[in-house]
Amino acid sequence: MGRDEFLFLLIGLKWTVALSAIGFVCGCLAGLVIALLRTSGMRPIERATAGYIALFQGTPLLMQLFVVYYGLALIGIKMDAWAAVAVGLTLHASAYLGEIWRGGIEAVPRGQTEASKALALSYSSRMKDVLLPQALRISLPATIGFLVQLIKGTSLASIVGFTELTRAGNIISNQIFQPLTVFGIVGMLYFIMCCPLTIYGAYLERKFAASAR
Amino acid sequence: MNYTLDFTPVIEGLPSLLTACLGTFTLAICGMLLATVIGIGGVVLRQSKIAPLRWLVIVFVELIRNTPFLVQIFFIYFALPLTGIRLDPTPTAIIALGINGGAYAIEIIRGGVQSISKGQMEAGLALGLHKGQVFRLIILKPALRAIFPSLTSQFVLLTLTTSIASAISAYELTSVSQRIESDSFRSFEVYFTVTIFYLVISWLMMRLFALFSARYFAYPVK
Amino acid sequence: MNDIATTAGNTHPMISMTGVEKWYGAFQALKDINISVAKGEKIVLCGPSGSGKSTLIRCINHLETYQKGEIRVSGTVLGHQAKTIDAVRREVGMVFQQFNLFPHLTVLENCMLAPLRALKLSRQEAEGRARQLLERVKIAEQADKYPAQLSGGQQQRVAIARALCMRPQVMLFDEPTSALDPEMVKEVLDTMIGLAEEGMTMICVTHEMGFARQVADRVIFMASGAVVEEAPPAEFFSNPKHERTRKFLGEILGH
Numbered sequence: 001m002g003r004d005e006f007l008f009l010l011i012g013l014k015w016t017v018a019l020s021a022i023g024f025v026c027g028c029l030a031g032l033v034i035a036l037l038r039t040s041g042m043r044p045i046e047r048a049t050a051g052y053i054a055l056f057q058g059t060p061l062l063m064q065l066f067v068v069y070y071g072l073a074l075i076g077i078k079m080d081a082w083a084a085v086a087v088g089l090t091l092h093a094s095a096y097l098g099e100i101w102r103g104g105i106e107a108v109p110r111g112q113t114e115a116s117k118a119l120a121l122s123y124s125s126r127m128k129d130v131l132l133p134q135a136l137r138i139s140l141p142a143t144i145g146f147l148v149q150l151i152k153g154t155s156l157a158s159i160v161g162f163t164e165l166t167r168a169g170n171i172i173s174n175q176i177f178q179p180l181t182v183f184g185i186v187g188m189l190y191f192i193m194c195c196p197l198t199i200y201g202a203y204l205e206r207k208f209a210a211s212a213r
Numbered sequence: 214m215n216y217t218l219d220f221t222p223v224i225e226g227l228p229s230l231l232t233a234c235l236g237t238f239t240l241a242i243c244g245m246l247l248a249t250v251i252g253i254g255g256v257v258l259r260q261s262k263i264a265p266l267r268w269l270v271i272v273f274v275e276l277i278r279n280t281p282f283l284v285q286i287f288f289i290y291f292a293l294p295l296t297g298i299r300l301d302p303t304p305t306a307i308i309a310l311g312i313n314g315g316a317y318a319i320e321i322i323r324g325g326v327q328s329i330s331k332g333q334m335e336a337g338l339a340l341g342l343h344k345g346q347v348f349r350l351i352i353l354k355p356a357l358r359a360i361f362p363s364l365t366s367q368f369v370l371l372t373l374t375t376s377i378a379s380a381i382s383a384y385e386l387t388s389v390s391q392r393i394e395s396d397s398f399r400s401f402e403v404y405f406t407v408t409i410f411y412l413v414i415s416w417l418m419m420r421l422f423a424l425f426s427a428r429y430f431a432y433p434v435k
Numbered sequence: 436m437n438d439i440a441t442t443a444g445n446t447h448p449m450i451s452m453t454g455v456e457k458w459y460g461a462f463q464a465l466k467d468i469n470i471s472v473a474k475g476e477k478i479v480l481c482g483p484s485g486s487g488k489s490t491l492i493r494c495i496n497h498l499e500t501y502q503k504g505e506i507r508v509s510g511t512v513l514g515h516q517a518k519t520i521d522a523v524r525r526e527v528g529m530v531f532q533q534f535n536l537f538p539h540l541t542v543l544e545n546c547m548l549a550p551l552r553a554l555k556l557s558r559q560e561a562e563g564r565a566r567q568l569l570e571r572v573k574i575a576e577q578a579d580k581y582p583a584q585l586s587g588g589q590q591q592r593v594a595i596a597r598a599l600c601m602r603p604q605v606m607l608f609d610e611p612t613s614a615l616d617p618e619m620v621k622e623v624l625d626t627m628i629g630l631a632e633e634g635m636t637m638i639c640v641t642h643e644m645g646f647a648r649q650v651a652d653r654v655i656f657m658a659s660g661a662v663v664e665e666a667p668p669a670e671f672f673s674n675p676k677h678e679r680t681r682k683f684l685g686e687i688l689g690h
């Protein structure tokens with residue numbers, strides 16, 4: 001495999017990073033809304049968000065991307081493949097992160113809510129100043145774990161037809177007929193992105209577990 | 214918005230979609246069994262006295278957990294023939310799913326074994342039971358119970374991951390739906406319907422695990 | 436420090452430890468331990484936390500290994516081969532501070548497990564034994580419950596019955612009452628006293644000094660991994676010889 005082929009992979013890598021970043025940032029914002037709705041205390045809203053989460057956790061990411069991709073076209077929104085994938089990943093991430101943070105919010109001891117209510121804090125202040133900081137801290141390891149899952153998930157954009165790292169690998173592999181070398185390198189590139197995050201997540205988990213004792 | 218939904222091709226393809234669900238189940242169940250075997254074997258090696266064996270397991274687990282399944286399945290698809298093993302896409306997919314799920318199972322099962330207090334082991338030994346008996350009769354069931362929720366969600370995830378096996382055209386729901394889609398161009402209708410199918414499949418899987426858990430782990434804990 | 440019980444007409448002591456030493460890495464947990472326990476004798480082992488009491492009794496059934504010295508249980512040398520270890524463990528019952536009942540088995544199953552699997556008794560025989568011993572620890576009516584459904588005191592009595600189902604020659608107790616709420620201590624101690632009265636050989640790590648006065652033939656006091664003093668309870672409590680013993684007794688009887 002020559003220099004040009006490797007450069008082509010790196011361009012694919014750039015798009016993988018971009019997709020992951022967009023999916024994660026937008027997913028965080030939407031996920032926060034989902035988590036707040038899921039813990040709002042209003043039954044119908046909680047039910048609806050629970051259904052939303054179950055829908056995304058009960059179907060393959062690949063199908064989600066297909067449905068969003070063709071569904072957007074259907075309602076007349078013309079989009080590039082990459083934008084459609086970004087929307088799909090955002091929705092996917094919002095459901096998973098929403099569920100992770102719901103767990104975090106519910107893991108904060110009840111007394112915290114009661115104490116802040118007793119101090120006459122408003123809902124927004126109770127969330128922003130008391131509950132969320134603690135909830136996000138508790139769920140940080142799981143959040144990082146999901147980020148790794150999301151980075152790996154971007155590889156499915158290749159099936160929808162967008163040239164990110166994995167599809168770049170497919171193209172090169174078809175050109176030079178060295179699939180093992182190419183997919184070996186592609187795998188290593190993913191590994192280099194994900195492994196530090198995994199290690200950091202595991203470190204945080206150990207740290208929190210130790211301080212909880 | 215002058216598009217009208219047309220589910221006719223989906224309805225015509227229903228028989229082949231439903232049989233394809235069996236393909237998905239086959240991939241999922243075989244993948245889980247292989248993953249469980251790899252998981253238990255990996256945990257045993259991970260506790261081995263021989264350090265290189267332990268490192269091997271750690272490297273395996275981290276390599277698998279930090280790369281996409283799609284890349285793994287391509288790699289295995291191309292690598293198997295080089296080792297002289299010629300397999301159809303479907304068995305290849307099962308191997309890939311088993312290897313992928315196995316890496317996660319190793320970590321989960323290891324956590325379960327560690328969650329059983331040392332006192333349980335010692336109480337068994339003090340009663341004159343052998344190490345193997347202690348593991349089988351005393352450690353195994355509580356350890357399985359402790360990890361069963363995470364094992365369930367991991368295996369539901371594995372079930373959903375089978376859809377990626379369509380990339381090497383293994384026989385399962387996604388690849389069959391892609392065929393119907395490319396024949397009919399009714400992309401949204403086909404994928405929407407198949408998404409519902411997957412929802413039902415993963416729900417069934419969860420029920421299955423819950424039933425097993427209710428039967429097998431019926432003892433109370435504090 | 437020879438006493439009457441050990442020398443009283445028995446050539447085989449039930450347990451004898453000679454020159455036992457144990458290290459955890461560079462840290463020496465047991466220093467030149469020499470103890471002999473005659474059949475039917477009751478020993479109470481006490482000492483400050485970290486003095487090596489648990490380590491000592493756990494060496495007797497080889498839950499801990501030791502590096503020097505010799506331990507014999509009713510004449511058999513406790514070597515490091517699996518075979519003798521298993522043989523000894525069948526003769527030696529142990530009761531733990533944390534009960535360590537098996538949560539996935541009922542009370543009855545807890546008691547039957549080892550007789551079935553280690554002694555290869557028939558089901559019928561194992562069940563008969565289990566029910567009889569559960570009766571004896573006054574818990575027969577709970578036989579079909581799971582450990583999580585019992586109080587701490589009840590769990591510990593089941594643990595005693597479970598150990599007795601092996602018909603051991605010796606019982607080891609490692610602080611059997613210190614994880615219990617105060618109101619449950621008595622029921623467990625009464626069970627142990629009953630056992631002592633029937634002539635069981637016992638080594639008990641405990642700080643229940645009332646129990647020591649009532650049943651012990653000898654009290655052994657340990658500090659920093661070594662035996663400091665051993666004496667019959669009357670003498671031990673009224674006339675301790677060593678400064679460290681006096682200090683320890685002052686702390687635990689004083690307040």
Ligand SMILES: Nc1ncnc2c1ncn2[C@@H]1O[C@H](COP(=O)(O)OP(=O)(O)OP(=O)(O)O)[C@@H](O)[C@H]1O
Nearest residue numbers: 459460462464482483484485486487488489490491
């Ligand atoms: N696994 C181990 N590794 C290293 N040191 C150990 C280990 N187990 C025990 N020790 C050390 O050996 C010493 C004796 O421990 P042991 O548990 O026998 O004390 P103990 O007299 O039973 O104390 P306690 O009253 O707290 O139960 C202690 O200083 C302890 O720190």
Ligand SMILES: [Mg+2]
Nearest residue numbers: 488489490610
């Ligand atoms: Mg102790």
